[in-house]
Amino acid sequence: MKKWIWYILAVLLILPLPYLFLLSFAAIWRHPDLWPEGFAIRHWKDSLLAGGLAESLLVSLFISATVALLGMILGFGMARLIARHPKRVLLLRAAYLPYAFSSVVYAFCLQFYFLKTGLSGTIPGLILSQILIVFPFAVILFVGHWGTRMFALEELVQTLGGTVWTAWKKVVLPLSKPILLLGFFQTFLISWFDYGFSSVIGLGQVPTLTVRVFQYIGESNPYFAAVSSCLLILPPLILLWANSAYLRQRYEG
């Protein structure tokens, strides 16, 4: 009995993926039917080429990769500084605040400043706004990594005559590779999933994929919405697979 409950649960958790792919490839799927009337790649072709979804995919990939890279670098360096700061606890508590706010409400709070600086409706503006939530998250994620051992290793290299650069190149970065990868993965996802900042700071002029999904739902175009949903789900799945493959390879030899 428990085995079947687990199988049903597993199917329920995975079901959104096959359903969305099925809907995106359905030629037509009318109301009472349990299965589509044939399959076609029409919706993918039309949405990607004529609908501008390919551009949205590239824009979203560029924004999320940039935000993740900047968030990771800034967060990693800042976490090192905070890890040995006398006010460590207080500084870390501050990092929870922007992250805990609803992104759409936070975006409306900042909208005035972005409008005044001319950053609203631009890709750099959207990147900057997303960094404001990704950066504190990265600090929270990385600060635990900067323990006594890491500092001791860094110090050891310098005691043996190495420079700060050598310590980072030969010890810190190789040892931090898994957590950096995890950090990149997580910060990429925060940016990739974002709709609040994209809609308010982007003003609909930065056509990210989440904005597109909402637009297609509003236009009652479930097929295009399904295609853009699939595009939104694919990179996290690839990153998840790559991450688990990397960890397997690392820990199983």
Add this chain to the structure above:
Amino acid sequence: MIKPLGKFGSNSILPSFSQLGIGVYMFLVLFPLVAGLLYALAYSLGLVGALSKGFTLNHWQVVVGMPAIWKSFLLSLSIASGVVLLAAMLALATVLLLHPYIRKTGSLVFFIPLGIPPMVAAFWGFHLLGDGGLLARFIQKAFPFFTFPELTNDAWHIGVISVLVLLTYPFFCLQMLQAYHTQNVQGLMDIGKSLGGSRRYVLLRIGLPILWKNALPSLVLFGVFLFGAYEVPLLLGRQAPQMISVLIAQKFKRFDLEMVARAYVLTVLYAGFVLAGIWFLFKRKKAGRGA
């Protein structure tokens, strides 16, 4: 206390380097939030904005006197706490009762929903639970005379709650699975059984309290996140009452500038709720450390 390193050592470079770093940190983390909230407060008090005529409490009086606003806050609080409790209970039951099966098949199945953005989850929820959705089609085929109930944009917010549980439950499962291993819950339950405890007794007195206590900070933090949930209630929620983020966004999007001022009042109130939630979280952590 770890000593500073090498050339950033005890000479004069470290303080300035450190202070500069902390300055950048504050500039990126706290400054935008404080600046945004100050602007919201100033706007709500009539000090700035297109219709600014000097200090006034009018917008605050109007908003505080509107029962719909408090209904929204109450709804957000109920949905957030309901979703967290439901997802946590389900996760506890899953980890404690289905643990052997999860170990066999692997926990990857819990990672997959974590790769679904809230917007897509809401779209999926609409297609699963809507009047013409997948579930309704199956039920209508099996029981042609059965009238499918309203599960999206419904009075009980079943659609919103279901989708938010779908997004939250896998995370709690993963966290509790990790605690199950690191806290050696199975070993402790085995000891309890060998000392004469029944299966039910060890589950309720050993397994459940350990996992619950371990997950509590995350539950509070998720409660704060869910309090401000936007995409899911936007697509699957009702027009009235709305969850607070949806209500704030809707007021901001109106062309009536009076509404914008009210939206800023709501933003300041919402910030108060979030800060209270975070304060509660840290107070609990501090109490936990002190105990």
